[in-house]
Amino acid sequence: HRSTTYELLEPEKVAAYIDARPELADRVDTSSLDVTEVGDGNLNLVFVCQDGGGRGIVLKQALPYVRLVGPSWPFTPERAVAEARAYAVHGRFAAEYLPAFYGFDAERYILAMEDLTDHRVWRGALTDGERHDSAAGDVGRYVARVAFHTSLFGVEAKELKWLTAAAINPDLCEITEDLVLTEPFSGADRNWFQDELADAAASLQTPELKAAAGELKYAFMTRAEALLHGDLHTGSVMVKDGSTRAFDSEFAFYGPIAFDLALPWSNFIVTMARDAVLGREEHGAWAATLFEQLWDAFEAEFRALWPGVVDPRVFNEPFLERWLAQTQRDAAAFAATEAARRIVGLAHVPDLETLDVEPRAVAGRAVIETVKRLLLDRPETAGEVSAIAREEVARG
Ligand code: SR1
Ligand code: MG
Structure with missing residues (x-):
């Protein structure tokens, strides 16, 4: 298991984060980025990041606890590894039924993927x-x-x-x-x-x-x-x-x-x-x-x-x-x-x-x-x- 102390993303820090990731930097214009945290599930943070030109990506970060309950229930962020693996493997056989997957930050448990806000x-x-x-x-x-x-x-x-x-x-x-x-x-x-x-x-x-x-x-x-x-x-x-x-x-x-x-x-x-x-x-x-x-x-x-x-x-x-x-x-x-x-x-x-x-x-x-x-x-x-x-x- 890796560390469970890692920096959590905040909307105002997302543009700098994207700029620092070569696999993401060209996908959106971070100078005109609008970032909203939309996670409504039981576990994670989800940021929709859209630029002024109509391009977007989604960043999903695993919290080190169960969001539904709060920090009193610590929970492994390694689940993001499982999700990254599933996108990679399932994508070989059923890509049309998945969001496009842009990359995984294993240090901060952040997955980057297609913005599906038109869905x-x-x-x-x-x-x-x-x-x-x-x-x-x-x-x-x-x-x-x-x-x-x-x-x-x-x-x-x-x-x-x-x-x-x-x-x-x-x-x-x-x-x-x-x-x-x-x-x-x-x-x-x-x-x-x-x-x-x-x-x-x-x-x-x-x-x-x-x-x-x-x-x-x-x-x-x-x-x-x-x-x-x-x-x-x-x-x-x-x-x-x-x-x-x-x-x-x-x-x-x-x-x-x-x-x-x-x-x-x-x-x-x-x-x-x-x-x-x-x-x-x-x-x-x-x-x-x-x-x-x-x-x-x-x-x-x-x-x-x-x-x-x-x-x-x-x-x-x-x-x-x-x-x-x-x-x-x-x-x-x-x-x-x-x-x-x-x-x-x-x-x-x-x-x-x-x-x-x-x-x-x-x-x-x-x-x-x-x-x-x-x-x-x-x-x-x-x-x-x-x-x-x-x-x-x-x-x-
Ligand atoms: C404590 S997590 C509760 C539920 O959220 C997830 O979406 C799974 O369905 C899990 O059972
Ligand atoms: Mg879920």
């Missing part, structure tokens, strides 16, 4: 009732490309072991293991939820649901399939008509591919719950189609890549069919854990938190009921996940 964060777009029709399919294709090309299907076996070891990201994984895959089902001091949802929160702590969470946590911690994005919720995706970019891949590690499919799915459940309590029927019906849009695009892309499988001796067509079926089933279950933590865990989402008290409780309850059915009924397909979510949000 918006997908979570905000969904929350506002916007439709971006290509986004779900694009995310499915992105996951398929990186899943295939960074896994045993696209990498020679011994090289894969070195890649897996190099991508170890224990502190970030621990957050997911605790916040997503344990605490909604075990209870934890840092969990919080609306008073109105106390009974719903308690109903997640049955032995059957704990065991289901245990199975998923075990899979997350042992099934090193591919270099995942690792935190692919709708707040990690920027959208504009015709363009979709996955960013913020600091949770990247070798894990189960279903997890990357599951996070957007869980956020579609949240969107549907919001739409239902706001009476946004049309948007809710459209959101219900996103599960299959994402899965279908993932599956089609994966099948298209399959003829290039590195070791076709046993990884044949029947194997592929079984693997796809298992991955789809696992995505449904992982989606449930991510949805649960957004209602009862530490890190909630504005999609629901911006609702008034009563509709917020109705939406939260619908999400919890969906979670329980996903974990206990174990749907097999994206269509079944969507149908369960539709039924539960319609119950009101």
